[in-house]
Amino acid sequence: xxxxxxxxxxxxxxxxxxxxxxxAQDMNQNSMYWYRQDPGMGLxxxxxxxxxxxxxxxEVPNGYNVSxxxxxxxxxxxxxxAPSQTSVYFCASSVSxxxxxxxxxxxxxx
Amino acid sequence: xxxxxxxxxxxxxxxxxSAVIKCTYSDSASNYFPWYxxxxxxxxxxxxxIRSNVGEKKDQRIxxxxxxxxxxxxxxxTETQPEDSAVYFCAPHFNDYKLSFGAGTTVTVRA
Numbered sequence: 001x002x003x004x005x006x007x008x009x010x011x012x013x014x015x016x017x018x019x020x021x022x023x024a025q026d027m028n029q030n031s032m033y034w035y036r037q038d039p040g041m042g043l044x045x046x047x048x049x050x051x052x053x054x055x056x057x058x059e060v061p062n063g064y065n066v067s068x069x070x071x072x073x074x075x076x077x078x079x080x081x082a083p084s085q086t087s088v089y090f091c092a093s094s095v096s097x098x099x100x101x102x103x104x105x106x107x108x109x110x
Numbered sequence: 111x112x113x114x115x116x117x118x119x120x121x122x123x124x125x126x127x128s129a130v131i132k133c134t135y136s137d138s139a140s141n142y143f144p145w146y147x148x149x150x151x152x153x154x155x156x157x158x159x160i161r162s163n164v165g166e167k168k169d170q171r172i173x174x175x176x177x178x179x180x181x182x183x184x185x186x187x188t189e190t191q192p193e194d195s196a197v198y199f200c201a202p203h204f205n206d207y208k209l210s211f212g213a214g215t216t217v218t219v220r221a
């Protein structure tokens with residue numbers, strides 16, 4: 001029972017490149033989330049998915065797209081990376097209001 | 111969305127002393143009040159939570175107190191130890207889809 005897993009753990013991109021961050025949960029939960037974490041700013045919600053087939057924008061969705069592939073998987077895509085997207089990205093799922101986070105992806109955009 | 115503020119932003123305490131972090135929020139509908147701990151380089155993890163029908167909850171050296179009237183809740187850590195050094199976040203909410211985290215409080219426990 002791994003909880004929430006994410007890949008990759010680290011990534012370096014050049015401005016304008018694209019990439020997809022992968023997330024999977026084995027807790028059989030409907031809700032999944034993508035956050036970014038920047039120094040001094042806590043965790044900010046990018047997108048969330050209340051159930052398979054549905055996604056909604058969070059606080060900072062610009063520059064990102066998501067796909068809820070099935071109940072287990074929720075991916076985050078950067079179509080054209082910008083230096084402002086340098087951050088640590090966390091995927092999460094919730095169980096009875098508690099957020100369970102993945103290990104995070106440290107992304108640097110040069 | 112919920113307006114969440116945490117104070118202080120940094121806190122340095124002597125080992126064995128107590129630490130208190132306060133979280134204020136704006137949405138009076140909030141009914142779930144968690145605290146998360148994030149150690150350096152790790153993911154955030156829930157350490158304690160409280161629901162709106164309870165005023166205080168304790169778990170060994172940590173406790174959370176809630177004042178719904180004033181719209182704030184606090185994390186209390188007693189007999190602090192070096193392993194309590196971390197960043198702590200509050201995330202009060204009513205709806206799982208309108209989740210807002212505080213900016214975090216960095217706690218340093220001095221030996």
